[in-house]
Amino acid sequence: MVESAEFVVDAVDSDRWLARGDWRLSHASELERTVIDASGSARSVDATGIDHIDAAGVLLLLRAAQALSVAPEAIALRDEHRPLFSVIVDALADEGEGEDEPPPLWREWLGGIGRVVAGAGSNLRLLVGFLGLAISRLLGTLFRPAQWRVTATVFHMQQTGLNALPLTALLAFLVGAVVAYLGATVLRDFGAELFVVELITYSFLREFGVLLTAILLAGRTASAFTAQIGTMKSREEIDAMRTLGLDPVVLLVLPRLLALLVMLPILSLLATIAGFAGGLAVSVLSLGIEPEMFFTRTREAISLQHYLVGLLKAPLFAATIALIGCLEGFKVAGTAQSVGERTTSAVVQSITLVIIIDALAAVFFMEIGW
Amino acid sequence: MSAGTSEHEVAVRVRGLVNRFGTQTVHNGLDLDVRRGEILGVVGGSGSGKSVLMRAILGLRPPQAGSIEVLGRSVSGQGESLQTLRRRTGVLFQDGALFSSLTVRENVEVPIRTHYRDIGSPLRCELARLKIRLTGLKVSAGGKYPSELSGGMRKRAGLARALALDPELLFLDEPTAGLDPIGAAAFDELLRTLADALGLTVFLITHDLDTLYAICDRVAVIGDGRVLVSGPLEEVEAFDHPWVRDYFNGPRARQAKAAQGRRER
CATH class of the missing domain: 3.40.50.300 (P-loop containing nucleotide triphosphate hydrolases)
Incomplete structure (x- = not known):
């Protein structure tokens, strides 16, 4: 059924306009052009020739009538179109205030920068406050074994530690291999390929073992913590805990914090070993260094200091990741969308902070001569 | 029966x-x-x-x-016939299912924009405003995002979107x-x-x-x-x-x- 819609002057009575055909949304753009052409003044509009009409058609009809300065009451309609017509006229009558205009783009942009800066400051304060809260609760429950959440802590150890082990080991192994190749390429020119062993040892003991693990856990665990706690927050579980006299920090934060404090050092030790293995594999298979030689040089290169430089950072990273993950979870407000936003924010913040802390620690240990 | x-x-x-x-x-x-x-x-x-x-x-x-x-059409049909059906039906899901990244008015414009590409943006905007008012919301609600609305307003906005094509x-x-x-x-x-x-x-x-x-x-x-x-x-x-x-x-x-x-x- 392809009909057209028309709006024309009556051939007999030039004071009268005729509306005919199909005045529905499918003809709206065509009608709009016709209606714009209508001008001048008329006495009446006869719309009884309209076969089908919908809200869009009524809107255009009213617009046409207005252009011809015909009052809505002076439009002749078929009876079946009358209820729709009157509903639309009523709806258009109470004009009310318009939509709020959005502010100009540059102001939005400038305001955005301001919000980010102010947000970063208050975020850091919140994080420090949260750290204090967690420490005070930890000390509070330290001598009350009845409040220890052993099952939850072990559960999170498995989730964040054991289950992350394959991925961490694989990544560290591959990075170890890459570092060995890279080192060999540079050192070959000096005929010092053997120093690849020292390169691997230093880099993994001091930096890569713990840093790789921390970045991996920041992505894997901080996001999981935020999502878990955020979902509980949005379903009012946290509020329910409080009304029952339970402390969400003791129940939710401490097990996660403790689990990560234990597991991150262990994981980084294993990652270091995996990195050595990667370096060893490349040295033996591609650079022609004997395994005995590799182990001898490694033993000579390793010192307690190097090991401590790496290991001392692990609890710092663990606390950072766990606290940011939990704090962002508590910040969730209401909707599922908010859970998504906070999870992203948790990952971004924890990775950023981990790298900043690592850089500061590198400077510090260099200055004290370790 | x-x-x-x-x-x-x-x-x-x-x-x-x-x-x-x-x-x-x-x-x-x-x-x-x-x-x-x-x-x-x-x-x-x-x-x-x-x-x-x-x-x-x-x-x-x-x-x-x-x-x-x-x-009169089977819904298992493909392409064109299903598209025609979609044009003639409107749906209000339980919580409105408004697109959260769009304002209410933009939400109501989405069906019109999808099915009637030839309609110019001023007319589209006016149609959307009309539908918003038909469902008893104020025009000023059109500039708001779904998260800023109450449950009842979200339902009305969802209804406005369902009615956008005069189904x-x-x-x-x-x-x-x-x-x-x-x-x-x-x-x-x-x-x-x-x-x-x-x-x-x-x-x-x-x-x-x-x-x-x-x-x-x-x-x-x-x-x-x-x-x-x-x-x-x-x-x-x-x-x-x-x-x-x-x-x-x-x-x-x-x-x-x-x-x-x-x-x-």
Whole structure:
């Protein structure tokens, strides 16, 4: 059924306009052009020739009538179109205030920068406050074994530690291999390929073992913590805990914090070993260094200091990741969308902070001569 | 099945519908007619498959067996024919299902923009504003994002989007759930007015007895995987089935009926 819609002057009575055909949304753009052409003044509009009409058609009809300065009451309609017509006229009558205009783009942009800066400051304060809260609760429950959440802590150890082990080991192994190749390429020119062993040892003991693990856990665990706690927050579980006299920090934060404090050092030790293995594999298979030689040089290169430089950072990273993950979870407000936003924010913040802390620690240990 | 469906024009015809999730059968040979121009209330216990039925009719979920015709076309059709169906139906999901990244007005414009690309943006904007006002919202609500609206306003905005294309057929999933009684009554009244004025056929899933008594022309009760009974309220009330009896003769039903009686007097 392809009909057209028309709006024309009556051939007999030039004071009268005729509306005919199909005045529905499918003809709206065509009608709009016709209606714009209508001008001048008329006495009446006869719309009884309209076969089908919908809200869009009524809107255009009213617009046409207005252009011809015909009052809505002076439009002749078929009876079946009358209820729709009157509903639309009523709806258009109470004009009310318009939509709020959005502010100009540059102001939005400038305001955005301001919000980010102010947000970063208050975020850091919140994080420090949260750290204090967690420490005070930890000390509070330290001598009350009845409040220890052993099952939850072990559960999170498995989730964040054991289950992350394959991925961490694989990544560290591959990075170890890459570092060995890279080192060999540079050192070959000096005929010092053997120093690849020292390169691997230093880099993994001091930096890569713990840093790789921390970045991996920041992505894997901080996001999981935020999502878990955020979902509980949005379903009012946290509020329910409080009304029952339970402390969400003791129940939710401490097990996660403790689990990560234990597991991150262990994981980084294993990652270091995996990195050595990667370096060893490349040295033996591609650079022609004997395994005995590799182990001898490694033993000579390793010192307690190097090991401590790496290991001392692990609890710092663990606390950072766990606290940011939990704090962002508590910040969730209401909707599922908010859970998504906070999870992203948790990952971004924890990775950023981990790298900043690592850089500061590198400077510090260099200055004290370790 | 009430006799004489043939004398009415049928907007939705469901025959022998079977829906299964794994081993669980939700619908087992379900037949249903929605007549043109009526408001059909669909009721049933939790998990009786009301929403699944709606999703099947909308073509969002292919059924295991059976045929579904909407406005004379099969919903299992592809491409063009399905697109035409989408143009002629509007859907209001439970919480409005507004796109959260768009303002209310932009939400209402989406169907028009998708199906009628030739309509210029000033007219589109004006149409959207008209629909927003038709559903009883202020024009200023058009510039707001869904997260800034209350539950009742979100439903109205969702209805405005469902009505954007002036559909012949409107699907509503629990439109009054989560609204306060005053808001729910106002929404019922709005639905009735719009259905009469725009000549809508409405498929309405509800738990709300007030809605049933206030605006529905016919009621279909779903249970045991099929339509237990469908027809005008008096017929359905009198039907002999434990669930139907409990539903329509509980204290809440009696109150709703009394309220309806008062309104008519």
